Amino acid sequence: MTKEAEKKPGRDAAVSLREITKETLRPFLNMKVSKPQEEMVANNAVSIAQAHFEEKAWFRGIYADETPVGFIMLFDDPEEPVYFLWRLMVAEEFQGMGYGRKAVDHLVEYVKTRPDAKELLVSHVKELPGNPGPFYEKLGFEYTGKEDHGELVMRLPLR
Template sequence: MTEEQPQLTPAAAVTLREITQDTLRSILRLKVKPEQEQFVANNAVSVAQAHFEPKAWFRAIYADETPVGFVMLYDDPDAPEYYLWRFMIDARYQHFGFGRRALEQLIAHVRARPNATELKLSYVPAEGGPEPFYAGLGFVNTGEVDDGENVMKLTL
């Protein structure tokens, strides 16, 4: 028996929701395109890491009632820099605008956090990488390299 893919349109409402015992399996099934796997850890690794890092804030990304992605933030309210640790949209749901709208919500969340002055992220500098997507949201390259990944920041 195969699971039927919901028919979503770009008009679907995008929300960030806590992952529960009931929704975990559907989040773990989300996958990027094979050629994107070099850019982000799978969601099982991310959820496991989040459970061992007290400053991890993580959510499922939903379009209407369908899980379409995952986002994780390093959330330290004592520091002015917040860090987008993980972000992915399932291959089936890319190019609907869900990722942009999810990150806009995440940026609004960070702006409301104590002491927040910037949101940083890093990406693998390779063909097909996410740099243009992040730049379209206002992130700029800092010139820093962290563990082989280029660092970008958004001034809040």
């Protein structure tokens, strides 16, 4: 087994959400999704830049054990209150390992601690093949019947 293969986390890896700092930034900027997914999720560099200009953005790196594997961002507005899963990306080589599901589970736990949090919202483009709708449905999200900028809105009730 090569050293690189030894380093790659497995399905049983502990998933955590961690602050991205100037020391940990580079791996997140270099992450890629598959070609078809590029139309569905913004590049992490764009997301991180947007987050720095939106005071209601809360973002974290997704780690599997000690390996950076993805990115998650929340629109966090306790004054409204609105909690919206703004971005979720898992790098192509780490997809299918359950890391995205575990990251959303951690995000849900975080949102439950926010003032008056009753639901977590997310949206996706409906026309694109391979859209994440079925993934979100497996996590308990339901379609609301609403659209936001041409995207279908889903909600996860927080009980």
